[in-house]
Amino acid sequence: MSQPLKYIARIADYYRALGYGAAYEWARFDDVPFARLQKPLAQARIGIVTTAAPYQADRGDQGPGAPYNGAAKFYRVYTGPTDHLPDLRISHIAYDRAHTKADDLGSYFPLRALQSLAKDGGIGDVSPRFYGLPTNRSKRTTLDQDCPDLLAAMQADHVDAAVLVPNCPVCHQSVTLAARTLESAGIPTVIMGCAKDIVEHIGAPRLLFNNFPLGNGAGLPHDPTNQRKIAQLAVTLLDTATAPRSTVQSPYAWSGDPDWQKDYSNAALLSPEEIARRRAEFDRGKAAAKLQREEAQNTGEPR
Numbered sequence: 596m597s598q599p600l601k602y603i604a605r606i607a608d609y610y611r612a613l614g615y616g617a618a619y620e621w622a623r624f625d626d627v628p629f630a631r632l633q634k635p636l637a638q639a640r641i642g643i644v645t646t647a648a649p650y651q652a653d654r655g656d657q658g659p660g661a662p663y664n665g666a667a668k669f670y671r672v673y674t675g676p677t678d679h680l681p682d683l684r685i686s687h688i689a690y691d692r693a694h695t696k697a698d699d700l701g702s703y704f705p706l707r708a709l710q711s712l713a714k715d716g717g718i719g720d721v722s723p724r725f726y727g728l729p730t731n732r733s734k735r736t737t738l739d740q741d742c743p744d745l746l747a748a749m750q751a752d753h754v755d756a757a758v759l760v761p762n763c764p765v766c767h768q769s770v771t772l773a774a775r776t777l778e779s780a781g782i783p784t785v786i787m788g789c790a791k792d793i794v795e796h797i798g799a800p801r802l803l804f805n806n807f808p809l810g811n812g813a814g815l816p817h818d819p820t821n822q823r824k825i826a827q828l829a830v831t832l833l834d835t836a837t838a839p840r841s842t843v844q845s846p847y848a849w850s851g852d853p854d855w856q857k858d859y860s861n862a863a864l865l866s867p868e869e870i871a872r873r874r875a876e877f878d879r880g881k882a883a884a885k886l887q888r889e890e891a892q893n894t895g896e897p898r
Contacts, residue, residue, distance in 0.1 A: 597848075599791045599806055600856045602764050612862030613874045622734050622768055627798040627839035628778040632756055634719075636834045641713075642722040642754035644745065644773060645704055646730050646766040647683035649673065659698035661686035663876060665883035672744035673727040677706055681725070688730055688763035690810030694855040699816035703762055705787065707819065708826035718830055722752045728759075728773055730766045737769050742776035749782060756783040756833045758826075760812045767793040774799050778839075785829045785836075787812045795842065802842045803829045808855045815850050 607618035632639060650657055654667045664686045675681045683704055685697045701707055706725065713720045726748055731737045749757060757777055759770040767790040774784040778800050785801040788794050789809050794802050805812060805825060814822030825845055832843050849855060862870065 602790045609860040624798040629839040638719040639755040643725040644759040650682040657684040657686040660696040663880040665880035674724040691808035694808045702811045702816040705813040708822045771797040804844045
């Protein structure tokens with residue numbers, strides 16, 4: 596089993612190579628809240644927290660393998676019904692575009708897998724709504740705005756426990772901060788994540804670590820059997836963890852190119868021309884995201 600990629604160090608080197616200077620300062624806590632499941636897992640209502648964005652037809656390319664699209668970001672917590680599969684995309688975030696294409700919703704949104712567990716009595720049910728959590732680089736915004744909004748929505752739906760699935764590096768920070776808020780309010784959580792070092796650096800109650808490229812926190816793409824097995828591991832951890840900072844690594848290996856860890860945001864493998872191209876692309880994405888954020892603030896819409 597390969598060693599986990601050190602995302603914090605890799606990302607710092609990458610953005611330094613692109614010319615952005617000082618490394619991003621990740622959140623970090625010594626104390627980690629921890630809530631125990633208050634009813635048998637077979638009776639528990641599970642809520643799904645996602646950092647994926649609803650498809651917006653007027654916001655440019657958001658299809659499988661689409662380039663970074665800052666215009667497709669959202670900036671407030673949103674909810675959607677779980678009685679059908681939503682159209683969620685992750686074109687707006689830094690998942691691993693080289694080794695995965697985000698063309699299977701089940702690999703980053705475990706609705707069908709959890710519903711299958713509920714049908715067989717493994718959990719009580721899935722909450723009638725799922726919950727979209729913004730990917731904010733601002734830790735204060737996440738803690739002061741997004742986490743309380745998320746908690747209020749989940750409490751309104753009488754959620755007993757939450758499964759949180761991040762996609763990009765900063766998503767892993769956002770869901771870890773959200774897990775802390777939910778646990779402090781008595782809602783047990785488990786993160787289904789791929790960036791182990793980020794989640795553990797911040798401090799999470801429970802992490803099911805899948806050593807897959809970013810964008811596949813809920814399982815291997817186009818493999819519903821694997822996705823169900825990983826969902827089962829996640830909800831089992833909700834029930835069996837006895838202390839915070841409980842990390843379990845799934846036993847499954849990535850089914851694609853084994854070089855994905857070497858390739859991800861590795862500035863040492865890029866030519867000066869490619870670095871310049873990526874810098875320009877990222878700057879365009881940031882500019883589009885800024886416009887989208889300002890529009891959302893002006894209209895009050897939960898983008």
